[in-house]
Amino acid sequence: MIEVRNLSVHYQEATALEDINLTIREGEYVLITGPSGCGKSTLARAVSGMLPHAIQARMEGSVRVAGLDTISNPLPVLAQNVGLVFQNPGSQLFHLRVDDEVAFGPRNLGLDEAEVKARTDWALEAVNLTHLRDRRPDELSGGQKQCLAIAALLSMRPKVLVLDEPTASLDLPNTYKVLETLSGLRDHYGITILIIEHRLAAALQGVDRVLLMDEGKIIADGSPEEIFADRKRRESLGLRRPAEQPMTPWKDLIQPNGKSRLEEVALIRLDGVSAGYNRRDVIHEIDLDIYPGDFMAVVGANGVGKSTLALVISGLLKPRQGKVRHAGNHRFKPGLDVALLFQDAADQLFCDTVDSEVAFAPQNFHCFDPDLHQRALQEADLLGLETRRPSSLSVGQQQRTALAACLAVQPRLVILDEPTLGQDWGHLQRLIDYLSHLNQRGTAILLITHDYKLVHHYAQRIVLLENGRIKMNGYLQNEISKGDEK
Numbered sequence: 001m002i003e004v005r006n007l008s009v010h011y012q013e014a015t016a017l018e019d020i021n022l023t024i025r026e027g028e029y030v031l032i033t034g035p036s037g038c039g040k041s042t043l044a045r046a047v048s049g050m051l052p053h054a055i056q057a058r059m060e061g062s063v064r065v066a067g068l069d070t071i072s073n074p075l076p077v078l079a080q081n082v083g084l085v086f087q088n089p090g091s092q093l094f095h096l097r098v099d100d101e102v103a104f105g106p107r108n109l110g111l112d113e114a115e116v117k118a119r120t121d122w123a124l125e126a127v128n129l130t131h132l133r134d135r136r137p138d139e140l141s142g143g144q145k146q147c148l149a150i151a152a153l154l155s156m157r158p159k160v161l162v163l164d165e166p167t168a169s170l171d172l173p174n175t176y177k178v179l180e181t182l183s184g185l186r187d188h189y190g191i192t193i194l195i196i197e198h199r200l201a202a203a204l205q206g207v208d209r210v211l212l213m214d215e216g217k218i219i220a221d222g223s224p225e226e227i228f229a230d231r232k233r234r235e236s237l238g239l240r241r242p243a244e245q246p247m248t249p250w251k252d253l254i255q256p257n258g259k260s261r262l263e264e265v266a267l268i269r270l271d272g273v274s275a276g277y278n279r280r281d282v283i284h285e286i287d288l289d290i291y292p293g294d295f296m297a298v299v300g301a302n303g304v305g306k307s308t309l310a311l312v313i314s315g316l317l318k319p320r321q322g323k324v325r326h327a328g329n330h331r332f333k334p335g336l337d338v339a340l341l342f343q344d345a346a347d348q349l350f351c352d353t354v355d356s357e358v359a360f361a362p363q364n365f366h367c368f369d370p371d372l373h374q375r376a377l378q379e380a381d382l383l384g385l386e387t388r389r390p391s392s393l394s395v396g397q398q399q400r401t402a403l404a405a406c407l408a409v410q411p412r413l414v415i416l417d418e419p420t421l422g423q424d425w426g427h428l429q430r431l432i433d434y435l436s437h438l439n440q441r442g443t444a445i446l447l448i449t450h451d452y453k454l455v456h457h458y459a460q461r462i463v464l465l466e467n468g469r470i471k472m473n474g475y476l477q478n479e480i481s482k483g484d485e486k
Contacts, residue, residue: 001026001160001192002047006061009042009051011392016042018216020061026159027190029183029206031224033197034213035237035424036396040196041087043213044162046070047194049078066159080109082160087168087395087422088344089149090142098140098148099124099133105156123151126181128174132303139277142343142418143169143302143450150178154185161185162194165395167202168421169343171301171450175202182206198424199451200228200240212237238426240453250299250464256474257461265327267292267413267444268313268338273322275312281320282308283468290413292327294444295436297459305468306448307343310415313446314340332412336365339406340415345399346391354393355386358404365409373408379434380404381427396422403431413444420451432458 002024009017017039024030032040045051049070052059063070066081086092095101102123106116124130127147132140137148146169153161161182167175183206185191197203204210210227212220214237220227228234266289276282283305290296290313298306311317312324315334326332334340342348351357358376362368377383380400385393390401399422406414414435420428436458439445447459455462456476464472 001028001066002194003064004043004046004061005063007043007046007063008060009039009046010058011056012389014388014392016057016216017046020216020218022211022218024192024194026192027186028208029186029193029195030209030211031195031197031200031203031207032211032213033200033239034219035239036198036400036422036427037394038213039216040213041164041394042216044084044164044194044196047160048082048084048162049073049075050084053078079158080156081158082162083153083156083158085146085149085153085161085163085166087164088346089146090137090344092149092152093137093145096136097133098129098135098137101137101148102151102155105152109156119155119157123155126154126177127151128177139280141169141303141307143171143174146170147174147178147302154181157189158191160192160194162196164196165198165421166195167197167199169302169418169450172202172452174302175199175450176205179203179205198240198420198422235426238424238429240425250462251466251472253476254462254464254472254474255476256472261289261291264291266290266325267294267327268332269325270313271323271325273312273319273324275308275317275319275321277308281468283312283465286312286322286470288463288470288473290444290446292412292442292444293439295439295447295458295460296445296463297447297449297455297461298463298465299449299455300465300471304465306465307417308468309465310340310417310446310448313413314338314415316340335361335406335411336409337411338413338415339409339411341399341403341406341417341419343418343421345395345402345421348402348405349390349398352389353386354382354388354390354401357390357401358382358408361405361409367409372410376404376408379407380431394422396424396427399423400427400431407434407438410438411443413446414438415446415448417448418450419447420449420454425453428454429457 004020004022007020046063053075103116103120106119127150129147182193204224210224211218212227268290270286270288273286274281274284332338435445
């Protein structure tokens with residue numbers, strides 16, 4: 001089904017893939033993993049035909065998918081046989097209604113309307129979006145957009161489905177639902193599936209084979225048991241131990257702390273805040289205090305308002321009701337006092353080089369410190385990439401560049417909205433360890449994530465959102481002692 005021979009890909013001066021040889025049989029379900037920046041996404045682009053037709057790069061060797069050479073066949077022909085879900089799904093959504101987005105592909109295949117409707121209904125049900133079929137895609141949360149992009153490809157019933165971190169922004173129930181759907185596609189329709197993931201616990205379910213990549217090469221190819229048995233190699237590459245994540249709902253894991261902090265001055269206080277878009281509130285009557293030195297995680301299902309809350313706290317979205325109060329009664333400056341790492345880091349990268357990107361805000365605010373600049377580059381593992389264009393980096397490297405740019409001004413509050421996209425556990429742990437160091441010196445951290453492991457390791461305080469409202473505010477039950485110590 002997929003034949004890759006002597007494939008090398010170069011982005012300007014950088015080599016992304018080097019002499020890849022790979023055969024994937026029809027109906028195989030293959031997981032591709034490895035550290036951030038190792039070439040996984042480039043391989044996905046080559047298999048889908050995005051390389052060389054839509055992305056500028058120098059490509060050597062050959063790729064054949066479903067008998068079609070990806071160089072000699074145009075994208076419209078390839079798209080009928082292989083579908084790709086990007087790491088940033090919002091970039092492939094363009095319709096004004098969710099159901100029209102899913103129906104677009106089948107309609108362009110010339111199917112009759114009854115078949116188009118049947119496929120659309122099935123795909124929306126498969127990713128749990130039926131109740132949102134009349135909504136605008138740009139009104140969806142990041143996780144919901146990810147589900148929509150998957151549904152749009154499922155409705156095409158391609159022979160090969162390539163998904164680049166499809167669960168990165170999904171809550172756990174939706175993660176398992178999507179992965180169960182993928183297994184069903186393989187079992188019932190014989191679709192060949194390639195999935196790129198760092199979240200291994202769920203992704204390994206149903207997988208026949210694992211490809212492990214590093215520095216543009218496939219360094220191991222075998223069963224999941226064979227690949228992940230080598231603990232030393234796993235740790236050297238910064239990969240997670242593929243242990244099962246708990247299916248216990250957040251509300252059963254969180255315990256109110258019972259502490260009063262009235263004697264402390266809040267860094268930011270939200271009093272009865274409601275906010276949203278297009279005259280529709282997404283968060284409702286939020287009362288929340290964030291204190292200096294807080295390390296807070298905001299959790300909850302897709303679409304409950306976590307990113308909207310982040311935009312309000314960072315000063316980028318004005319509340320429709322209620323007040324946002326700041327310590328010292330002076331309005332915090334977005335980007336200086338409060339820094340926000342977006343879900344899609346590419347939205348906040350605009351300089352010509354990594355070095356100038358990280359230096360831009362400190363220079364703009366007249367607080368550039370060469371030592372802090374170098375420390376930010378080092379902790380984000382960007383040394384050696386300073387002269388690269390941010391657009392030429394992997395998604396994980398872009399994420400680290402944007403975070404380094406945020407930290408370079410030493411904000412009083414750092415907000416990270418789903419920082420796991422494109423990150424292996426090694427890089428993620430290194431970044432959060434650095435944030436913990438800043439946290440111990442008084443910087444407040446607000447982490448928005450679905451990642452149990454990240455919350456367990458680092459959060460001192462958990463806020464659970466349900467339907468746009470704060471449902472619970474406390475500690476994880478098995479982490480209460482840790483929170484009290486800090």
